[in-house]
Amino acid sequence: MSxxxxxxxxxxxxxxCVGMGQEKVFPGIMDFGKYETLLQGxxxxxxxxxxxxxxxxDWVGERKNEPALSSHTLDFLRTKGVHVVKVFCxxxxxxxxxxxxxxxxxxxxxxxGLPVVSLYGKKKKPAPEDLAGVDVVIFDMQDVGxxxxxxxxxxxxxxEACAENDCRLLLMDRPNPNAFYVDGPVLDLKYRSFVxxxxxxxxxxxxxxxxxxxxNGEGWLNDGKRCDLTVIRxxxxxxxxxxxxxxxxxxxxxxxxxxxLYPSVCFFEGTVVSEGxxxxxxxxxxxxxxxxxxxxxxxxxxxxxxxxxxxxxxKVCYGMDLREEFNEVxxxxxxxxxxxxxxxxxxxxxxxxxxxxxxKLAGTSGLxxxxxAGKSETEIRKMWQTGLEHFKxxxxxxxxx
Numbered sequence: 001m002s003x004x005x006x007x008x009x010x011x012x013x014x015x016x017c018v019g020m021g022q023e024k025v026f027p028g029i030m031d032f033g034k035y036e037t038l039l040q041g042x043x044x045x046x047x048x049x050x051x052x053x054x055x056x057x058d059w060v061g062e063r064k065n066e067p068a069l070s071s072h073t074l075d076f077l078r079t080k081g082v083h084v085v086k087v088f089c090x091x092x093x094x095x096x097x098x099x100x101x102x103x104x105x106x107x108x109x110x111x112x113g114l115p116v117v118s119l120y121g122k123k124k125k126p127a128p129e130d131l132a133g134v135d136v137v138i139f140d141m142q143d144v145g146x147x148x149x150x151x152x153x154x155x156x157x158x159x160e161a162c163a164e165n166d167c168r169l170l171l172m173d174r175p176n177p178n179a180f181y182v183d184g185p186v187l188d189l190k191y192r193s194f195v196x197x198x199x200x201x202x203x204x205x206x207x208x209x210x211x212x213x214x215x216n217g218e219g220w221l222n223d224g225k226r227c228d229l230t231v232i233r234x235x236x237x238x239x240x241x242x243x244x245x246x247x248x249x250x251x252x253x254x255x256x257x258x259x260x261l262y263p264s265v266c267f268f269e270g271t272v273v274s275e276g277x278x279x280x281x282x283x284x285x286x287x288x289x290x291x292x293x294x295x296x297x298x299x300x301x302x303x304x305x306x307x308x309x310x311x312x313x314x315k316v317c318y319g320m321d322l323r324e325e326f327n328e329v330x331x332x333x334x335x336x337x338x339x340x341x342x343x344x345x346x347x348x349x350x351x352x353x354x355x356x357x358x359x360k361l362a363g364t365s366g367l368x369x370x371x372x373a374g375k376s377e378t379e380i381r382k383m384w385q386t387g388l389e390h391f392k393x394x395x396x397x398x399x400x401x
Contacts, residue, residue, distance in 0.1 A: 023235075024056040024057065025057040025175055025241065026056055026235040027175070028173040028209070029076065031232060034232055038170060039082050039083075044083055044084045044137070046074055046087050046137075046138050047119075048074060048087060048088075048140050049141055051141050051246075051247055052141060053246050054071040058244050074087065086114055086130075087117070088126065088158065089120070090151055091150045091154070092104075092120075093120075104118040106121075120150075124157050124194060125160060126158065127161075131165040131167050136170055137158060137168070137170070138172065139172065139208075139212075142247075142249045143176055144178055145176035145204060146178060146203060147363065148196055148361050149262075153197050156221070159215060159227040159229065160222050162228065163228070168228045168229075170232065171208065171209050171231045173233050177256065178203055178205070178262075179206065182388065183202065183334045183388070184263070184335050184388075185363055185367060186363065187199050187364070191362075198215065198218075202335060204391070206398065209234075209400065210395075210400055212229055214394070214398045216229055217398060233400055239401055242330070251306045252282035254280075257323055261322055261325065264336040264337070264339060264340075265284070265286060267340050267362065268340065271355060271358060273311075275311070277307040278301050278306075278311075279300060279301070282307070287317030289312060290347055291319050291347060294319050294346060295318075295321075296318065297317065299317065301313070301314070319343065350372070366383055
C-alpha cells in the first residue's frame with residue numbers, strides 16, 4: 001500500500017464518520033463544569049507539558065488550523081479563575097523542547113512567573129516540600145499508550161506523592177492513539193525501571209485515566225497506598241477511533257505515522273541500530289552502516305530540540321523506510337517484530353547487536369534470547385500469550401470507554 005493511498009484511505013474513513021454524524025472528541029479538560037466545584041478555593045499544581053492543549057480532537061484528514069492550538073491548559077485554568085500555584089513537568093520539559101533523556105532542572109516559567117518543578121532531573125517524584133501548600137494536583141498530558149513512554153511513570157510518582165501528602169489528584173483524560181490493541185510481553189519486575197514500572201504489556205490499550213485507576217486499584221503505589229484520584233473522562237471517544245493528535249506528544253513523535261509505528265520501532269533503542277532519530281522521520285525508519293544489503297538509506301544529523309547526538313551521527317545508514325506500514329499496524333492490531341528480527345539477521349556482528357537497555361524496553365530477557373536462538377515470530381508470540389491474557393482480565397476492571 002502506498003503512503004498516498006494510505007493517507008487518502010484514513011482521510012476518507014474520517015470524513016465518512018463525520019458525514020454519519022460522528023461528534024468531535026473532547027478531552028476531559030474541556031468539560032470544566034464537571035470539575036469546577038473540586039477546585040473552588042483550592043491551591044492547584046498542574047502537571048503538564050506542550051501536549052496540554054484545550055482543543056477537540058479531529059478525525060485524521062480533518063486537521064485543525066494552527067490558531068486552534070493557542071489555548072494551553074495552564075492559560076485555560078487561569079482564565080477560569082483557578083488558583084494555580086506551580087507547575088510540574090515530565091521528560092522533555094514543560095514546553096516539550098528537551099531531548100529524550102535530557103535532565104531538566106527547576107526554573108520559573110517566563111510567561112506566567114510560576115515555579116516549574118522538574119520531574120525528570122534530580123528527582124522523578126515530588127518531595128513533600130513541593131506539595132506543601134497544594135490542595136489539588138491536575139494531571140493533563142497526552143499519552144501514546146506504550147509502556148516505555150515515560151509519562152505514565154511520572155504519573156505513578158505523582159500519584160504516590162499525592163497519596164503520601166494528602167493531595168487530591170484530578171486527571172484530565174485524553175484519547176490514546178494506540179488503544180485499539182493490546183500486545184507484547186508483560187514486564188517482569190526484575191527489569192523494572194523508569195521506562196517500565198508495572199506488570200503490563202508493551203501496548204496496554206488504555207487511556208491514561210484508565211491506567212491511573214489500574215495503578216490505584218492494583219496496589220502498585222508504595223506500601224499499597226491509594227491516591228485520592230478523580231478521572232474526568234473524554235467525551236465522544238471510543239477505543240477504535242482514528243483521531244489526529246492536536247500536537248506532537250514529544251519531539252521525536254511528529255505525526256500519526258510515528259505514533260503508530262513507535263511501539264514496534266522503539267525496540268531499536270535497545271540495539272546499535274538507529275531508530276531514525278536525527279532525521280525528519282524518527283521512529284518511521286531504521287538503519288545502520290553495516291546493513292548494506294537493505295534498500296533504504298539515511299544520515300542521522302544533530303537536530304536541536306529533537307536529537308542533539310543521535311545514534312550513528314553523520315554516518316550513512318542502510319535499512320528500511322516503514323512509513324507505508326502504519327496502516328498495516330492499525331489493521332493487524334499487533335506489534336511488528338519482523339523489523340527487529342530482519343535487522344538482527346542482516347547485522348554482521350551479532351554479539352554487539354543488542355545493548356543492556358533492550359531488556360528494560362522489552363521487560364524480559366526472553367525476547368532477546370528467542371531472537372538470538374532463531375525462533376520464529378509465532379514461537380515468540382506464544383511465549384507471552386499467557387501473561388497477555390491475564391493482563392486483559394485485570395485491564396477489563398478499569399475500562400471507562
